[in-house]
Amino acid sequence: MARDFEAERVNLRHWDEVAPVHGQAYDTSALLSGGHRLDPVQVAELGDIRGKRLLHLQCHIGTDTLALARLGASVTGVDFSGRSLEIARDLSARTGLPARFVESPLFDLQGVLDETFDIVYTSIGVLCWISDIDMWGRLVARYLAPGGTFYIMESHPFMNVFDDEADGLRVRNAYFPSGPVEWPADFPDYADGSYLTKNPMLEFQWPLSRIAGALIDAGLSIRFLHEFDFIHWKALPAMVCGEDGMWRLPEALAGIPLLFSLKAEKP
């Protein structure tokens, strides 16, 4: 599949629209009081990032970027939504956490950012906006210095097969890609359900083999690929929240992957 410029235009309108909604709805209290809300699995899997030059792809309003800065990395966040980055810069000033934010569509980044990093990071809700997964893999590799590592934690593509409005597990969508799927406007925003979005979105589905394959084909070596039976939000109606704040399917439905993480290295 080739880069889809129309999907990018449609999706940019959506993200610029919801950025201020998320600026209000995201919980930034931990960041503002000296902590962070990056989940412990990511923190452990990333390892020691102190002093590392880190590039965060699709950083949105910068909450995770600034959490990574709090963990000691020297951070650069990239996003195509200027309104998201206004909030990110404001949050950087209010927390006193230094960060550089670059406004650019991912696939135009090479025109504005010419350096490499020790770590390229991206997480949660990012791959469904990527229209060409092979181009994405090459972009990740382009920004890694030799010996640098790429880390991603993302919702598991297999979970997307199930109807997110059905009580049990009902198959609704294809696992393999078949072009972008349109989510209409008037849809409750994920961070503030009382806000109905005005702009539609176009989302892409990438199977795990295509995600890992894009990185392998770009010359990276996969260090680990982990799958989890929990996720950070109520992605399917049957999910219940555990004491750790993670959502899981009840025992009768459990047994499908909901989240994955992957670490790869540039030789």
Ligand SMILES: C[S@@+](CC[C@H](N)C(=O)[O-])C[C@H]1O[C@@H](n2cnc3c(N)ncnc32)[C@H](O)[C@@H]1O
């Ligand atoms: C769900 S958010 C990022 C996830 C992050 N974990 C969070 O919750 O803050 C997805 C981000 O991808 C950005 N995005 C989508 N398509 C993009 C593209 N083609 N180039 C750059 N950024 C893009 C959006 O602007 C949005 O900020």
